[in-house]
Amino acid sequence: MRGRKVVDHIPEEVCRELEAIVGPEHMTTDPVICEGYTGRGFDRQVYWYLGVSRRPAAVIMPKTANEVVRIVKTCNRYGVPYIPMATYGMCFSAPAFRDDIMIIDLKRMNKLVIDDKNMFAIVEPGVVYAQLQGEILKKGLVSIVPGGGGQVSVLANAFVCGMGLFNYRIDYCSQRRLNGVEWVSPEGEVYHLGALALGDDSWYWRDGVGPDVTGLLHGIVSWGGSMGIITKISTKLYPTGPLKLEPEGLGPGTALKLPPTMKWYNIGFPTEESCRKAMDEITRMRLGAVMNRVPAYWRDIAKSRGDLALRNDFWQRWNQATPEQVAESRVLRVLLIGRTSQKQLDYEERALTDIVNEAGGTIRPARQIDEATFLAANSPGMWKATGFFGECDGGIEVPKCIDKTREIYIDRLQRYKHKSDFLDQKSDSPWYMPFTFGRVYYTELHGWPDAGRIDPEDPDYEPGIRERIFRWRTSETHRISVQTGMKSFFFGQVQPMKLTEPAHQHFSVWIERFKKEFDPKGVAAPGQPYVVDRMLEEFQPKAITSEMKEVVRKAEAGPWLGNPER
Amino acid sequence: MSKGKKQLSLGLNLEDYRYDARHCTGQTLCRWIDLNYVQGQDFAERCPTWQKEGFDVYGAVGKCNIVYYLLNGKLDYSDPTVRDIAYRDLLCGSCDVACKRNLDYEIQLMLESLRAKLVENSNGPMPQHIEPTKNIENTRNFYGKDQSQRLNWIPKNVKVAAKADILFFVGCRPAFSDTQIAVGTARILNAAKADFMVLKDEPCCGHFLFSTGQMQKARKLAQDNIKSIRQTGAKTVVFSCPGCYKTFKVDYPKLLGFATSDLGFEVKHITELADQWVNEGRLKFKNRIDMKVTYHDPCNLGRLSEPWVPWKGVREDWGVFNPPRFVRRGVHGVYEPPRNILKAIPGIELAEMVRHHENAWCCGNEGGVKEAFPDLALWTASERLREAASTGAEAIICACPACKENFKDAAKNGMKVYDVTELIAKAIGK
Numbered sequence: 001m002r003g004r005k006v007v008d009h010i011p012e013e014v015c016r017e018l019e020a021i022v023g024p025e026h027m028t029t030d031p032v033i034c035e036g037y038t039g040r041g042f043d044r045q046v047y048w049y050l051g052v053s054r055r056p057a058a059v060i061m062p063k064t065a066n067e068v069v070r071i072v073k074t075c076n077r078y079g080v081p082y083i084p085m086a087t088y089g090m091c092f093s094a095p096a097f098r099d100d101i102m103i104i105d106l107k108r109m110n111k112l113v114i115d116d117k118n119m120f121a122i123v124e125p126g127v128v129y130a131q132l133q134g135e136i137l138k139k140g141l142v143s144i145v146p147g148g149g150g151q152v153s154v155l156a157n158a159f160v161c162g163m164g165l166f167n168y169r170i171d172y173c174s175q176r177r178l179n180g181v182e183w184v185s186p187e188g189e190v191y192h193l194g195a196l197a198l199g200d201d202s203w204y205w206r207d208g209v210g211p212d213v214t215g216l217l218h219g220i221v222s223w224g225g226s227m228g229i230i231t232k233i234s235t236k237l238y239p240t241g242p243l244k245l246e247p248e249g250l251g252p253g254t255a256l257k258l259p260p261t262m263k264w265y266n267i268g269f270p271t272e273e274s275c276r277k278a279m280d281e282i283t284r285m286r287l288g289a290v291m292n293r294v295p296a297y298w299r300d301i302a303k304s305r306g307d308l309a310l311r312n313d314f315w316q317r318w319n320q321a322t323p324e325q326v327a328e329s330r331v332l333r334v335l336l337i338g339r340t341s342q343k344q345l346d347y348e349e350r351a352l353t354d355i356v357n358e359a360g361g362t363i364r365p366a367r368q369i370d371e372a373t374f375l376a377a378n379s380p381g382m383w384k385a386t387g388f389f390g391e392c393d394g395g396i397e398v399p400k401c402i403d404k405t406r407e408i409y410i411d412r413l414q415r416y417k418h419k420s421d422f423l424d425q426k427s428d429s430p431w432y433m434p435f436t437f438g439r440v441y442y443t444e445l446h447g448w449p450d451a452g453r454i455d456p457e458d459p460d461y462e463p464g465i466r467e468r469i470f471r472w473r474t475s476e477t478h479r480i481s482v483q484t485g486m487k488s489f490f491f492g493q494v495q496p497m498k499l500t501e502p503a504h505q506h507f508s509v510w511i512e513r514f515k516k517e518f519d520p521k522g523v524a525a526p527g528q529p530y531v532v533d534r535m536l537e538e539f540q541p542k543a544i545t546s547e548m549k550e551v552v553r554k555a556e557a558g559p560w561l562g563n564p565e566r
Numbered sequence: 567m568s569k570g571k572k573q574l575s576l577g578l579n580l581e582d583y584r585y586d587a588r589h590c591t592g593q594t595l596c597r598w599i600d601l602n603y604v605q606g607q608d609f610a611e612r613c614p615t616w617q618k619e620g621f622d623v624y625g626a627v628g629k630c631n632i633v634y635y636l637l638n639g640k641l642d643y644s645d646p647t648v649r650d651i652a653y654r655d656l657l658c659g660s661c662d663v664a665c666k667r668n669l670d671y672e673i674q675l676m677l678e679s680l681r682a683k684l685v686e687n688s689n690g691p692m693p694q695h696i697e698p699t700k701n702i703e704n705t706r707n708f709y710g711k712d713q714s715q716r717l718n719w720i721p722k723n724v725k726v727a728a729k730a731d732i733l734f735f736v737g738c739r740p741a742f743s744d745t746q747i748a749v750g751t752a753r754i755l756n757a758a759k760a761d762f763m764v765l766k767d768e769p770c771c772g773h774f775l776f777s778t779g780q781m782q783k784a785r786k787l788a789q790d791n792i793k794s795i796r797q798t799g800a801k802t803v804v805f806s807c808p809g810c811y812k813t814f815k816v817d818y819p820k821l822l823g824f825a826t827s828d829l830g831f832e833v834k835h836i837t838e839l840a841d842q843w844v845n846e847g848r849l850k851f852k853n854r855i856d857m858k859v860t861y862h863d864p865c866n867l868g869r870l871s872e873p874w875v876p877w878k879g880v881r882e883d884w885g886v887f888n889p890p891r892f893v894r895r896g897v898h899g900v901y902e903p904p905r906n907i908l909k910a911i912p913g914i915e916l917a918e919m920v921r922h923h924e925n926a927w928c929c930g931n932e933g934g935v936k937e938a939f940p941d942l943a944l945w946t947a948s949e950r951l952r953e954a955a956s957t958g959a960e961a962i963i964c965a966c967p968a969c970k971e972n973f974k975d976a977a978k979n980g981m982k983v984y985d986v987t988e989l990i991a992k993a994i995g996k
Contacts, residue, residue, distance in 0.1 A: 036628025
């Protein structure tokens with residue numbers, strides 16, 4: 001066993017059995033080594049600062065699916081709760097509330113096989129997007145790097161939203177990129193899903209014989225590790241033509257040089273309506289590879305670099321911007337790619353220019369580099385501003401619903417009497433973009449607080465601000481989503497599932513049925529996906545207001561058919 | 567302005583990094599090279615210890631947790647696992663530059679301070695560090711050799727001035743272990759007609775003491791060495807060892823509380839001067855060297871070598887520094903001069919590895935790791951040699967005797983290992 005052997009929560013004979021599966025170098029119960037995993041995952045600050053996060057009782061690192069099966073079966077035999085993690089980007093800051101959970105760290109499982117002729121890649125949990133993308137770009141293929149960054153696990157991300165800037169064209173739902181799945185159930189049974197169910201090594205197609213069980217595993221937010229462990233998937237890749245993207249620069253200003261057949265555009269519009277009108281037309285014409293309405297403060301975040309401390313640089317820039325200037329400078333970012341030829345790019349550029357002119361917009365200079373689309377991503381850079389990446393809610397719906405959601409949010413945030421709890425967005429729209437050529441739209445509603453003020457260990461901690469922020473996230477922001485019908489992407493991570501699931505057809509009935517069927521002993525990530533519910537009940541009960549409960553009750557009563565006027 | 571904010575100096579006091587440790591976002595960019603530079607699955611990671619050992623506590627993200635829990639008393643400074651984690655770390659600065667792509671957390675300084683704190687609490691350095699420490703204290707050199715032999719490397723046909731504006735600080739490795747580097751450097755200086763002197767009783771720079779957390783001893787050595795150099799009247803001190811170079815340029819000012827610009831003399835690596843002299847025509851490459859090579863960026867010459875500027879202040883609202891603070895991100899290290907020189911040598915074909923400049927993979931011979939964890943040191947070097955071989959290069963060129971030593975120890979695949987001074991000396995016909 002690595003480090004000191006401590007058998008507080010897992011009996012010694014069980015530790016020996018587990019150690020024998022992976023070898024002594026790949027398992028530990030040493031509290032110091034385990035402490036490296038405390039408070040990790042999405043919204044780390046919130047969970048950790050509240051005291052919800054716990055040190056795992058053990059960490060084990062399997063190399064193969066066979067080892068995973070043996071570990072899971074051992075856990076079931078002895079009642080050892082476990083939670084899997086790949087790159088720990090989203091794992092709901094688990095373990096939470098319990099000291100006896102063992103983490104199954106899957107990073108050693110890093111096989112990557114690319115079938116470029118048939119355009120799919122087989123990946124294990126330890127492969128990250130940057131690695132996949134780096135390999136396939138050489139072959140004229142591309143995947144979708146999610147907003148979370150190229151450092152997140154391809155496999156893990158494929159079971160949640162799995163969306164990034166290329167969803168503009170390639171369909172928002174990562175599930176539709178799944179071909180085949182190898183799944184170790186919470187009890188340790190191995191299932192091969194999709195084309196693999198046909199009994200050969202076909203990884204090319206999603207549907208197998210019989211019902212599609214992959215749908216059980218995938219969701220907007222998914223299970224948080226509580227429905228076993230996916231050990232292998234096949235994911236679709238998309239042709240992009242030969243693309244040579246040369247990296248240049250030193251941090252924090254590294255970027256990829258664009259070839260002549262790719263071009264970024266920064267387009268300004270006098271009003272949000274004219275911007276939306278142009279977006280509708282661009283999507284209708286099927287132009288471009290990426291389209292993204294970027295909030296003004298993101299641009300100041302991106303510009304913050306150089307020798308001055310990044311946060312100093314950002315605030316120096318942002319404090320100089322007035323709301324009027326922000327309103328005048330709203331920017332739509334569009335990436336055109338001449339996949340077939342330079343002629344294609346030229347045509348799309350002419351079409352784009354016509355649309356922009358008709359909408360009263362202006363094409364502004366844009367640097368012909370890519371910083372955050374192909375290999376890196378925007379999200380990690382977002383920490384620059386406040387040290388705390390504050391997602392209150394976000395989601396996907398038809399364009400009209402997303403427009404309504406954004407408008408209400410801007411207005412509510414502007415009138416909120418505790419507006420100064422957050423970075424002042426100066427009435428600018430939240431980020432939004434079309435998916436699948438505008439069939440649906442996505443938006444994220446941000447509120448960015450000071451990481452110091454929400455931390456009880458910080459001299460600037462304000463208990464009041466933390467309460468207000470939780471109330472804002474759950475009962476103000478999420479209330480908008482429930483009212484307009486926007487499908488929230490942050491259930492179980494930011495929003496309490498049990499609170500609002502009545503407004504979403506009581507889907508937790510199904511969660512509990514499947515959980516009972518597949519994890520009768522309750523050892524797979526116990527407490528998930530309801531950790532947020534418990535956290536709010538125990539630590540922030542005032543976060544849930546009577547108005548929020550009333551909105552949920554009304555939504556439950558129906559009609560629910562996505563009526564944005566509701 | 568926030569009330570009750572602690573004054574920070576962000577030097578070698580671990581308590582100053584409470585904010586950094588606590589506010590780590592967990593995004594794990596400290597594991598990967600800058601993502602825009604990733605070219606595929608292989609050679610994508612940046613932390614040798616994390617890649618080899620696997621558990622997250624061996625990466626910066628896990629160490630932030632450990633530092634935080636040490637500061638709040640949940641973990642103990644006397645814990646042997648804490649010591650293992652702190653010292654099984656090359657202190658190569660790779661995680662530091664990675665974090666600073668998006669945040670301003672001082673990971674390198676935090677890790678240096680962690681070692682200092684462990685030594686203060688008598689849980690450091692590692693037992694294997696005691697002998698070299700005693701050598702430095704007793705014989706004034708890392709190897710415990712007869713200090714009177716320190717200048718024996720000087721060949722008869724190298725001209726050393728009694729007094730000059732340039733002082734060549736040789737360093738323990740070039741003086742005693744790899745004298746080719748010392749000789750090569752001296753020949754370059756002679757060829758450029760740059761008179762230079764040496765210290766008659768040149769002591770160890772103390773880099774080993776600093777990097778193993780023995781700050782009190784390192785501080786004493788720093789004071790003595792600066793005094794000795796100032797007494798010579800040297801305007802420029804030139805180094806062929808980046809360990810010594812970075813120690814003088816960055817760690818001495820850090821230990822003694824002043825800026826690099828206040829040292830009283832300029833600090834240069836030989837490649838900085840040689841590059842300048844090639845451009846000025848003072849160094850001419852007469853001989854061809856037909857070889858495909860790749861260049862390895864030494865950590866102490868590259869990302870860790872930016873000058874030190876002391877700072878005192880607070881983190882205010884939103885974590886903003888007051889007064890504003892300049893951050894050492896590894897951008898202004900010595901990266902181009904060695905490359906310029908290699909490209910200027912006739913016959914040399916220079917191929918770049920995937921991980922270069924600030925993303926360079928460490929050689930493995932830093933932070934006391936070679937002494938305490940030789941397997942980790944050798945594995946790290948062999949990974950770098952594998953990467954070098956992937957470029958098709960027949961030789962890996964470094965600008966550091968420590969890197970050269972570890973690569974030579976690890977080289978099994980026929981890869982040749984040279985210091986850049988050796989190639990320069992050969993090319994200029996010396």
